[in-house]
Amino acid sequence: MSAWPRFKFYGTPRIFLQAAGEILGGTIHKGDDVARLEAEIARLTGRRHAIATPQARVGLFLILEALLARTERRKVVLSPYTIYDVVNMVVCARGVPVFADVDPRTGNLDPDQVAALIDDGVAAVLSTHLHGIMADLGRLAAVCEAAGIPLLEDAAQAFGGRWQGRAAGGVGHAAMFSLGRAKNINCFYGGVVVTDDDALAASIRAHMADWPDLATSFLVKRIIHCAIIALAVSRAIFPWLTRHVFRSLAIRGERKGAALFSTERNPLLRSHLPPDWQRRLTPMQARMALDQLRRADADQVHRLRLARLYRDGLADLPQVGLPRPLPGADDIFMPFPIQVADRLALQEYLLNAGLDVVVQHIGNCADYPVFAPFHRDCPQARQVAKSVLLLPTYPEYPEVEARRIVRAIRDFYKAPPES
Ligand SMILES: Cc1ncc(COP(=O)(O)O)c(C=O)c1O
Missing domain, CATH: 3.90.1150.10 (Aspartate Aminotransferase, domain 1)
Incomplete structure (x- = not known):
């Protein structure tokens, strides 16, 4: 029978075999692969720094928290057509979300709408490349440059995209990618922040320094959950x-x-980054992501x-x-x-x-x-x-x-x- 599901996880079935081997072998937290993944993402995006995070949204929180600490300005202009936790990360970082309408051709921020909202309370603009469709980075960068504020890229869905030859995530002041289960680089849960700003990178690393790895029990539950979904959308079922x-x-x-x-x-409103999000990507997940980068x-x-x-x-x-x-x-x-x-x-x-x-x-x-x-x-x-x-x-x-x-x-x- 010809019937194909609406989605499948990237990296399957190999990623499940890999997970089973690592769980049984007790190697989830062993190895220097997080640093290898960071080096590889930095290379691929042409950035000086790449920092693995437990989720892309946490990466966004860390970027915003560090940038908002540099200024009295609080407003962050962003697209309303995005997941609600992106908005929450602005709030958790003690910023004020300001929604700018989208360009219906791309579903992403309309630079004219953004320009109309710029005032001396705006600290940053966050552009989203939803569905892996690039936002108008040229015009958004020009608006931000004129206002002297950073342009950030939510490249959670856009790893591999390009803007005038430069990698998605490689154009704005800083960006984050998602390595979550529905993404093209899937290690069940995870993200990466990229930037050329040395002080920003140092501040993000310092903030995460005391965070423990994602717990084995959490990852096992997540992997089993994804395995059940993968089975449900398999050719057999x-x-x-x-x-x-x-x-x-x-x-x-x-x-x-x-x-x-x-x-x-x-949707819910968060005022603080949940404590159980304050974790680090594990070496096992970094190995999975590195493996998928090859494909x-x-x-x-x-x-x-x-x-x-x-x-x-x-x-x-x-x-x-x-x-x-x-x-x-x-x-x-x-x-x-x-x-x-x-x-x-x-x-x-x-x-x-x-x-x-x-x-x-x-x-x-x-x-x-x-x-x-x-x-x-x-x-x-x-x-x-x-x-x-x-x-x-x-x-x-x-x-x-x-x-x-x-x-x-x-x-x-x-x-x-x-x-
Ligand atoms: C546009 C967008 N931004 C941010 C995120 C957050 O990614 P993560 O789930 O890794 O935190 C997602 C996740 O689906 C997303 O689609």
């Missing part, structure tokens, strides 16, 4: 069981299908091939908004987001045709009640957040399935087949 579960969840409840794996269901280019070639196929196959449909590449941007499309007015109806149609796709679960943080003190009207972010449907691009996803998705979307909109 997905076509017979999981796809029916996904389909009925999506069809029965407004966002149930998307919410199943979502961490964005119940990153090949995976990217595949993603770009699928993105091209979706783009070419849907370009003439007025009902489908495609991400519009900015000049100088090399996007990595993790996954390929399309914007449609009726995404639940389209999702249902595709699910009924045996094509498993998911609606984006990330919302417009500017409208979340928990962030009411920071509310700003961001109509583009609101519109984008309720329109995005994600088309798969992961390494195993077959081109023939991507073509089926294109055909089914064309059928849905009663467009003639592609010529």
Whole structure:
């Protein structure tokens, strides 16, 4: 039966074998591989410093905390179309989030909106490369330079992207990548901060100096949890069981299908970095990340091939908004987001045709009640957040399935087949 899931973890099944070997062999915390990973990420991003963190969001907290300690300014301008903990990291670092609306073509910060919000209370601008689509770093850098403030890059979803030949994360004053389970470099949990600012790097390292490694028990639980999900989306189980579960969840409840794996269901406001986040990446995770870095280019070639196929196959449909590449941007499309007015109806149609796709679960943080003190009207972010449907691009996803998705979307909109 041909049925492919909406996502798969990068690095499987090898990463699970590796994990089992390390857990049984008691080597999780042994080796100098964290330093090796840091050196490799610094090399790949062209930065003087790379510092492994337990999660990308913690890396963002550490960057902001150090930068805000240098200034009386408190405001951090950022996109509201992101995960809510990005906003929380600004708050935890004693900054004030200021939401700037997005450019609907990319789903990322609109530089004109950012420019309009700059005043002498703004300490930094945080740009997000959501879905692995590069924000307009050229214009954002110009706005920040004119204001004399740092541009930061949330490159959690963009490892491997480029802006005018420079690596994502290699353009702003500092950046963070995620090595979390849903990312293209997956060690179940983790992140890396990069910067050329020696004092910033030293301050982040000093802050983390007393933090213990992520606990073995925590990692084992996380790995088992991911193994269960990996099994559910495996070729052995997905076509017979999981796809029916996904389909009925999506069809029965407004966002149930998307919410199943979502961490964005119940946004909360944090005022302090949770103590159990104050941990360090383990050598085992660094080995996993190093191993996957070797495959990153090949995976990217595949993603770009699928993105091209979706783009070419849907370009003439007025009902489908495609991400519009900015000049100088090399996007990595993790996954390929399309914007449609009726995404639940389209999702249902595709699910009924045996094509498993998911609606984006990330919302417009500017409208979340928990962030009411920071509310700003961001109509583009609101519109984008309720329109995005994600088309798969992961390494195993077959081109023939991507073509089926294109055909089914064309059928849905009663467009003639592609010529
Ligand atoms: C845009 C964005 N920023 C930050 C993060 C945080 O990454 P992490 O889970 O490693 O903290 C994520 C995670 O999904 C993300 O998608």
